[in-house]
Amino acid sequence: MVTRAQEMNRKSSLAPELSIIVPCYNEAKNIPHILRRFMPVLKSVRVELILVNNGSADDTAAVLKRELSKRQYGFARTVLVPVNIGYGHGILTGLRAAKGKVLAYTHADLQTPPEDVFKAYHMYQDRQMTKHLVKGARKGRKPIDAVFTWCYGALASVVFLSWLHEINAQPKVFPRELLALLDDAPKDFSLDLYLLAKAKRAHYAITEFPVDFGARLHGASKWAFSPKAKLKGVARFFGGIFRARWMC
Ligand SMILES: Nc1nc2c(ncn2[C@@H]2O[C@H](COP(=O)(O)OP(=O)(O)OP(=O)(O)O)[C@@H](O)[C@H]2O)c(=O)[nH]1
Ligand SMILES: [Mg+2]
Structure with missing residues (x-):
């Protein structure tokens, strides 16, 4: 059933209050779930959801x-x-x-639920600050992944001379103005790091809140799909710290 808020979102010619970006790379099986799960949490917020088909080679376009x-x-x-x-x-x-x-973004594998984007948005609204970024911090991860994340954050903090933590956690919510600082942003996984570093440099307040981090709904991780790929990915992540610092 289509609720009033959803009908309002459909018909409104006003600019949305919130745009949520979900980058999808070979996520055909997850797309129906993303839409279904986002629908009931729209509530009273005027939202647009942008599903980016990021050059997928599976059935993403057809779905x-x-x-x-x-x-x-x-x-x-x-x-x-x-x-x-x-x-x-x-x-x-x-x-x-x-x-x-x-603006907001989160992942297509639904490891952090759609509700978290709205939780983050309300935290953003509550503080009524123009320079404010709200982000998740993952709970309940495997110890090895948590250690990797800690090391990644620690090295990034040293390289950027700024405390950076749970860099790749989703969702992220921030004002449109921050986008103007991303003109030369990296095109790979270091975007998360670059965004945080830029926000900190521009004296944004960063609010972090705990998010449950479950298993991916369908499909495999797009970067850590085998032990060898994971090792390569980890090396790329760490190399990305220095590239992002150079570009920042
Ligand atoms: N690797 C990769 N992911 C992309 C790309 N474009 C969009 N994505 C999406 O970004 C998200 C990356 O998530 P995962 O591959 O699960 O990686 P992760 O969630 O960071 O890490 P784990 O799930 O813990 O392995 C997915 O929702 C992808 O569909 C891309 O070009 N490469
Ligand atoms: Mg994932």
Whole structure:
């Protein structure tokens, strides 16, 4: 059933209050769940949901076409990146297409639930600050992953001379103005780090809140799909710290 808030989102010609970007890379099976899970949490917020097809090679395009033709998903649209050149590029493409005053992004694997984006948005609104970024901090992860994350944050903090923590945790919510600082942002996984570092340098307040981090709903991790790939990915992550510092 389509509620009043959802109907309002569908019909409204006003700019959305909040744009939520979900970069999708071969996430065909997760897309129907993303839409279904976002729908009931729209509540009274005027939202647009942008599902970025980030150069997927699976059925993502067909699934998006089918699902987005459904009337109840009028709050969502898609943006296509024809050829995949990285996670960061997908997010930036979605952010640049967004019309909201406040921008957010989260992952397509639903490891952090849609409700968290709204929780973060309300925290953002409550503090009524123009320079404010709200982000998740993952709980309940495997010890080895938590140790990796801690080391990544510690090295990034030393390199950037600023306390950076749970860098890749989602969701992230921030004002549109921050996008202007991302013109030269990296196109790979270091976008999360670059965004945080830029926000800190511009004296943004950072609010962190704990998020449950469950298992991916469908499919495999897009970077750590085998032990060898995970090792390579970890090396890329650490190398990305120095590249991001150079670009910042
Ligand atoms: N690796 C990768 N992911 C992308 C890209 N574009 C969008 N994504 C999305 O970004 C998210 C990355 O999530 P995962 O691959 O699960 O990685 P993660 O959540 O950081 O880490 P684990 O799930 O803990 O392995 C997924 O929702 C992907 O669909 C891309 O170009 N590369
Ligand atoms: Mg994941």
